[in-house]
Amino acid sequence: MESKVVLVYWGGLRGAAQIPRLALEYAGVSYDQSLYTNDEDWFKRDKPTLPMVLPNLPYLKDGDLLISEHDAILRYVARKYKPELSGKTIEDFALVENYLCFWTKIYIEAVNLCYTPDVTEERRVEFFKKHEEKFQRLDKALEGKDHFVGDYTTNADLYFYHIASVLMCIHKDTVEKYQNLVNLFWSLDKHEWLQNFQKSDRWIHQLNGDEASINNKQ
Numbered sequence: 001m002e003s004k005v006v007l008v009y010w011g012g013l014r015g016a017a018q019i020p021r022l023a024l025e026y027a028g029v030s031y032d033q034s035l036y037t038n039d040e041d042w043f044k045r046d047k048p049t050l051p052m053v054l055p056n057l058p059y060l061k062d063g064d065l066l067i068s069e070h071d072a073i074l075r076y077v078a079r080k081y082k083p084e085l086s087g088k089t090i091e092d093f094a095l096v097e098n099y100l101c102f103w104t105k106i107y108i109e110a111v112n113l114c115y116t117p118d119v120t121e122e123r124r125v126e127f128f129k130k131h132e133e134k135f136q137r138l139d140k141a142l143e144g145k146d147h148f149v150g151d152y153t154t155n156a157d158l159y160f161y162h163i164a165s166v167l168m169c170i171h172k173d174t175v176e177k178y179q180n181l182v183n184l185f186w187s188l189d190k191h192e193w194l195q196n197f198q199k200s201d202r203w204i205h206q207l208n209g210d211e212a213s214i215n216n217k218q
């Protein structure tokens with residue numbers, strides 16, 4: 001019997017695991033999660049002994065395969081379980097990758113800002129100012145469209161869906177200037193699979209860890 005896919009991460013936050021998690025959900029993969037609540041269990045007990053070259057969280061276990069890096073996991077899940085998420089043609093694939101590489105860089109910057117202590121309003125606005133031209137171009141490219149690439153859901157949309165929540169948490173008023181980006185977020189949010197995910201016990205409210213200064217803690 002084939003063993004179940006397991007996504008391993010910290011408990012209590014969506015974090016970087018949310019990105020491959022969205023792909024698992026979209027693809028309808030039946031997966032388990034192993035969520036650490038104790039640092040030592042990961043850093044002292046499990047991390048040193050895992051048979052992986054690059055142990056990190058999140059990581060995915062699928063049979064004998066163990067991989068880390070949230071974006072590598074996203075691509076793997078798509079390729080194995082829902083190939084169209086990577087793009088239906090070689091040209092779409094290239095565009096999906098183009099967006100993914102872009103969003104990954106923005107995501108790392110955005111998360112670093114979220115975990116910086118005492119972030120001022122000025123610093124939040126500055127983050128968007130730095131990327132203003134790119135956000136304007138993305139917004140324009142989405143005019144009259146429900147997806148970044150073609151007319152179907154791809155990894156570019158899934159990645160964007162998570163990062164948009166983080167960006168809105170950094171500075172909602174600025175994000176709302178990009179109406180087409182906001183519309184895409186809300187149109188993805190209405191997808192049945194995503195609504196079902198949100199209603200499930202797999203949905204986690206908190207975006208970042210407790211130590212983040214920018215968060216959506218209730």
Ligand SMILES: N[C@@H](CCC(=O)N[C@@H](CS)C(=O)NCC(=O)O)C(=O)O
Pocket residue numbers: 015016047055056057058068069070071
């Ligand atoms: N480049 C990795 C970064 C992973 C990372 O920084 N993970 C954080 C949580 S988001 C962590 O606590 N990793 C545990 C570790 O460093 O062992 C990725 O994108 O997945």
